[in-house]
Amino acid sequence: MASMAAMTLGACSDDNIGDGTNGSNPGDAENGVFFAINIDMPKAGGSRSTTGDPGNNGSTSTGGVEIGQDYENKINEAIIVLARSSDNGFIAASTVTTNDLHAISADKSAYKALSKFSKTQLSAYYNDKDFSNKANIFVFANPNQGVKDAIFGSNDGATVPAPGVGSTDWVDAVQTLDDENFIWTPDNFLMSNALIAQREIPRLLNDWDNYKSEGKPFDLSGNNADVAIDNGTPVRGSIKVERAAARFDFRDGSEDHKGNGIGNFTYRVVYDGVGDAAKTPLINVQLQRMALVNMNKSFYALRRVSADGKPKDTQLCQPERPWSYDATTGGLLSSGNYVVDADWEWKDDIATAWNNAVPNKEFAYDDHFEYPFFNNDNTIDVTNAHDPNRWGVSICKAVVEGPEDNNQDWNSDASKGDYHIWRYATENTIAGMNGQINGLTTGVVFKGKMIATSEALESEDEDVRALAEAINNKSEDFGNSYKAPILYLFAGNLYMTWNKIREAAIKAAVPGFKWVGDANTGHWEPFSINRTNSLYVAVFGTGGFGSVTFKYNKVNESGAVIEEGVEVTYEDQLSEDETSANYAWNAWNTGGKPDSGALKDNFKKAVTDAKITIYQRSNDEVEGHPELGGWGYYCYYYYWNRHNDNTRSGVMGPMEFAVVRNNVYKLAVTKISRLGHPRISENDPDKPTPGTPDESEDIYLTVTAETLPWVVRENNIEF
Template identity: 30%
Template sequence: MKKFSKILMSGLAALCLWACSDEANVSRPADAENDVYVEFGVQLMQGSGSRSETTDGENGGSNSTGGAEVGKNYENSVKEILLVLTKADGSPIVSQHLDVEPKEDGKYPSLVTTLDRSALEAYKKGEIYVYAFCNPTSTIDINDLTHSTHKLSGKPKLLTDNDEIWKKDAFLMSNHNLVKVANSTPNTVWKWEQYTETNRLSLGIISVERACARFDFKENCYPAGEASNTYVLESDKGVKVQLTDMVMVNISKSFYYLRRVSENGLADNIELCGQETPNNYVVDTDAGNKNGNVGETYKKDYFFNNFLSNSREEWENEFTSISSLTEEDNDDSWNAGHNRNAYKIWRYATENTIPAPNSNQKNGISTGVIFKGKLQFDKSTYGVTDNQPIYVYNNVLYGTWEKVKDAANAPNADESLKAAFDQIGATPASGADFGRAGFTVLKPNGSGDYEMYYCYWNRHNDNSDPNLMGPMEFAVVRNNVYKLTVNKINGYGHPTSSDPKDDPDPLDPNNPDERNDLYIEVTVEVRPWVVRINDIEF
């Protein structure tokens, strides 16, 4: 059985990005004397109600909670803000761009700007909502914020070199919740002439959240004492696997600028900037396409690195060497006891959620991580003298086909192995279906190494039932940090060969994300921008 165990760290500390008023942050249009003065604060959201509790784990495992993650300075920086005021129906009243100069302590002043009075005068009565887009892109449609989406112009970079929504010191952020100006009601009458430089209209504090999620990784081993990222598969024979590389698959190409939730994850009856709860779903831009037969929706139109859309080449050429990860997560606020050190930042990703029913959560559309592992074994023991294939049956490595034959014909041979061998025969025919007989076929790469794939589908909210998927159980949600570490590997992975006849359990985009014969046991506590620990077992 392949299994995941996840621990999520939580906390409610908020990183404030605002302070006292500072005239350096006053943005004045050309006709400032006759315009309307407003002031507001912006803070990066880092805490909210949880959707599930973490508890002490079984078998001595801990699912304890910790603090919230503040993030790197370059993940928190705000240099520009697009401020938009709208009517209750979402139609725009007025907007303004502000340039923001951060202070040395990393906190931002109370922001002051002037707004076009002529635009405001046209709106004399009713509710007003305010939105702040920090480090905005040029594609925000202020005329339809409810449906405004962004599509990545190309495959995103892992880190912050030059990506459009997680660019260093300029991460895209938007409202975490709806903000109503001055507790306005449908009957509020606005007298715009009263808001002057000495009597500014307060728009309130606008909590914002990053548009992306972050994935960190920590090297591990099993049992303790093994080399880094090395896991024992057969202790009596010294067979091990060392994880060497990882790649993310099914990365969404599009996302909404403002988070939306609904009862079923579809676009009907959405709540704009609504909070995720145990009974709702975060709505994705392609929710309708994900509702139903995954065979129609796992095409590369919807994702970068799509899992088996046309061929594996789309993601097989995108692996990151685990040894290349260097930037440590050194935020102590979530790791006060320093018992979870050594996480390194791997990459950022866009939001990817799947609507109800929960059976829609399948490999072809869920964001996942494919780990590549190199088999370590004594080749001479298993009859390997050249670049021959080797064979695994029932989680036991037998070696070359000659070694399989010897084991199957031994006096006390396992009956199941003998029956499987007889299906293939002593001299396998060309195109023999080893997978159907139950054999995993591992073939050497150009360097003579035997490699395998291990698949992890990112778990967002655990329902603690390995036999039943819950709402939003497998997803990537904006403004979360997913911290991954592989605790244990219980068996051999998938062959790197694309031939399904080499695998008794071939990679299939229609496989459900949760399979009790394969993976995954995870516990999780969810809060916006929390430290989320995913401890993985295969």
């Protein structure tokens, strides 16, 4: 985040530090000693979305900085903790309440106050064998209840005891996201140290007697001539803080017109051919909803890093440092570090299980994540994906009608588009590279609706026209998932009904038929049959295709047509493959197309095993936006949040997929390359598992992503 004016925090607080209140106890005037402190947001600069060297700021992006909104900067309350410099053992703590905070800048980025420690509590430290006149200062702005409990105890110490002098439990306390521990309420964003702030304190307990009045506090960020201690040097000074949450911004990338976007979240996806032959657009996809998935329920109040991402040998309040790669070979030049996750042990168990095999067990994703992408049985059920209780769902159009971001510094000329603030999230990181999998990484799911183009609706091809009319039919009477035509996708081509894909498979294998023999005793047979054609194999496997009907014009001896459209049925001499998709579909069809049971399950498994995707019709009512949703055919796109781009497609890098505190992730879908995953997971031949790596060469969409220090990265998303 860009430079914020120094915030000097302070207020009178109770000498009885244990309960964290601001009452007035007998002896406070004699027992209390005052101090002053400056607090500053980290500063950073740059132009690209990778982790850069943070220097002395604690900022870790080279993509510029995001200027926070007033309600993201405001401080209503703060806790100041004095800790041993050797191990962060507890010394003393003080609370500054809203009544004691006075904004001294219009944007509420600067505050002035005083605070007070109990001399009784300080004396316990001065008598400690590990006493040093160097102490670490920690600031928790807008502390949630969990932070308060860790520092002051809860329920008068009966539930969580207040830390004694030298205790480090308060540092390692894991916070849980719940109604009492919400960390991004407007005007109440939890902030804490971006860097360790070591300061000198008086060498003797009696030296604190110089600072018993509000008018003369001991300055933890300035010069103290009475005791010859200067805490205002360039390496000391203000305490740098950062938000414990991250932010996601979003814009309509279809308006770039650089990929296949045509505006209004709409992209041209299906054409009348594939590859170089693709010319006329037939099917567009309009993104209508977006949802956050896999948001951590647990987090640390203070950032920590380690060499391997494990919670051993961690460094508290130290910056994330970059991993350096050779621009030509992609080889690693120098190692960075990992931001340590508060739920490391559980995630390590999940990653190990999925990396070793496909585990036959359930995992409690819903205990560890808000909006878990997977059910506990490792399946995805997106039939109710518009339900915000399952995933953190928003309407794309509503997001870009919401609050704008601040373009100052990183996007002053607006050349990178018009982003809007979407939502906030907790930190989520994974140790190592093999743990960056779909079951653990925070991601975004986009829901799109298929829309046939005018070219398709006006096509001279009867099949194309029928497909377009079915896709755009909004009437409930057209049928539900099993009554309306089912669509099948293979190798980029979309077919309406199984008969159409079966017909196309036969045409791909059989170029035509010829009459063999004389006029009376001859018979029809194919010119040739290419049973290795990929579409044929997908539909019929290694077997025959059964029967096919074709027409020909009957001619006389002189070649004149004497009868048009004579219908002929040819029976394939090769028996059918009973494991094929066509065989399973025939069984389901003959059985009345039930919407549950073995026939349906066998049909869908055989079809998806053949790499054929199934799309079924459904209804999605988008409240407040009647122009969206309704009956139609929908698909989904999965994006895993990229934090530190190693620029090597298909190769996972350390800390590449993560959410790190005090970063703004700016997302825009700039291209959609194919139809997305089907609404029903059993219809998907490419459905992810919790063990699916986040890095994939199977591109569905392109996302531009900027991550900025608030701290910015720009992520261009391509599907």
